[in-house]
Amino acid sequence: MKLHIKGGHLIDPMNGIDRPADVFVAAGKIAAIGQMPDGFHANKTINAAGCIVCPGLVDLSVRLREPGFEYKATLESEMLAAAAGGVTSLACPPDTDPPLDEPGLVEMLKFRARNLPGPRVYPIGALTQKMKGEALTEMAELTEAGCVAFTQADTPITDTQVLLRALDYATTFNLPVWLRPQDFYLARGGVAHDGPVASRLGLPGIPAVAETVALSTILLLARQTGARIHLARLSTRESAAMVRAAKLQGVNVTCDVSANHLHLSEIDLTSFNSNLYFMPPVRGLRDRDALAEALKDGSIDAVCSDHAPVDDNEKQLPFGEASPGASGVELLLPLTLKWAEEHGVPLSDAIDRITWKPAQILGVPGGQLGVGSCADICVFDPRTRFTVSSKTLKSQGKNTPFLDIELPGVVKATVIDGHLDYEAI
């Protein structure tokens, strides 16, 4: 398959390209940029006039819900949704049922994903067996099976000794550990940011210190062990400041923020809309703005969708009884573009936060379009705005707080490994 992506504006942050240029794809690789190679005959030409051509998106947190939660979503539905969102690589957390804590489960997931059109799927293995925070998983075996990192997803390790040993063991094999900082006890029972809005609504709170206390522990352990730690989905202003300071001191950490947390705050909770129930919770306006700023200055490396399709029956409940999370893989690009618009961020920097940076965190190919690299490409129209609706979402989960909101950026085509896996009609 040879593709000619014609007439678009190429933005490839890693290679410092931001200019009109055609892209030529052959045998799954970028064959040329700008000039058509001699003797190139495209099987298909994609008209990219008026569009941005950039590396395919790399999403650091997409729940595919397999195995165990197929009623919420299936691999087919979510991989199609991801491709429609311009995503060409995704990391899926192990919070499945059973959790991804055995090589067989990981191999099965990789096998199933490989036989479906859609993005490259990179499983994140469970750090502890059954994610109980007690016994370590076979991390070396799991890595051979295809895991690229290890995590506890949303179930923090309460026993700090286990956490330290897990970091030490992972570091033995130079394996990255992804942690979402949350003190189990301080967060216990809470469903919303502990602030004036939750107080008024009578929603049990999760204080900001539930995150920063755990973050402080993790940063100290990171310094001691030298572990490769990625901090997933920071939610508070103080966390952003702590990570900024730790990086200046040379601590080996990276971090991401969910696109939801760049736009939402506790203020949005007033109608008890369970689509705004997130873990971690959306926090105060100052937190939201500090996260947006930290992403801009690079203290926060990447944006993820934190895609969590939820069945209607689990969302159509009183706020505190609903399942947390939102479907978001199709909104990663639009929400990142909206952030860039609102904060005066150059388009190239915005694309960097959802392509090259997350690819580096994952340690996988993609995220850039140098000649000879893998042909994972997203073509999108940055000017057209669309209104989010349950009809337009391809994910099986229609649960999003952005329903009826107008967002910028419509994906026109997604090329994965040289194949045109999605094309808008």
Added chain:
Amino acid sequence: MTRSLQLTADGQLKHLLTLDGLSPAILTRILDTAESFIDVGEREVKKVPLLRGKAIFNLFFEPSTRTRTTFEIAAKRLSADVVNLNIAASAQSKGETVLDTVSNLTAMHADMFIVRHAQSGAAHFIAQHVEPHISVVNAGDGRHAHPTQGLLDMFTIRRYKGAFHNLRVAIVGDVLHSRVARSQIHALTTLGVPEVRVIAPRTLLPTGVEQMGVHVFHDMQAGLKDVDVIIMLRLQNERMKGARLPSAQEYFKQYGLTPEKLALAKPDAIVMHPGPMNRGVEIDSEVADGPQSVILPQVTYGIAVRMAVMSLLMGPAQ
């Protein structure tokens, strides 16, 4: 959102979910309407035909005796048909969702749901999903709101104090877990009480409670000085288990209302309690049964206030 959900397009009350955001005019109208119902309870035939033929369902997802009973009495005095559903013991335990329960009852031609639920926002949730002709009254949702209790407390204060604009009111105890306190605070600030105080240890106060327009006191002696109204809140025993308090004894010593502490308030101060009381934990029996206590009249007024709410939501005047 909250505001528009409980009001119709022309500003009439459609549901009663919270007092937060309701205008002084609406609150006053409910209180005035309640006045007109007071004498119904004193007649030989304690009934008016305002809601004849209307079906009211008491939907209690959380057990309650007193609130459910007063709603039932209020509905019957308005000649409505009342069905009590103790859902905590039936449908929910069989796995039926809240929405299924609501649609089933809607199919039985309900006109109003009186809802109590352990989750904050549950009444909002139901109001968002009922058929347009049905009204929802929140009879207590989690820690969020208990608007009819808040209203009956305002009714009691107005009866004894005449007006709101010159009062100092102290709310004492477990504000953190109290839907009653939240509704009282919204009503008191809306009706123009210039000084609302909350008195509690830090472990029983919600984060940022000052932003609801109250003054915080941790010292009960200082907090009660020169107040006109003292509202005591119920202290649940489980607060001792969750490391919020060391013991009922220490709590009573610090925050229990005794005759000595009551003496710090204005001589004509009234003492209120939403019930059920824990004598010797938050309130001394001598105060609870004393001349300044208006705790029993609160219960009586509760019926008139609930009649007022029901009749305003679906009476012929609408």
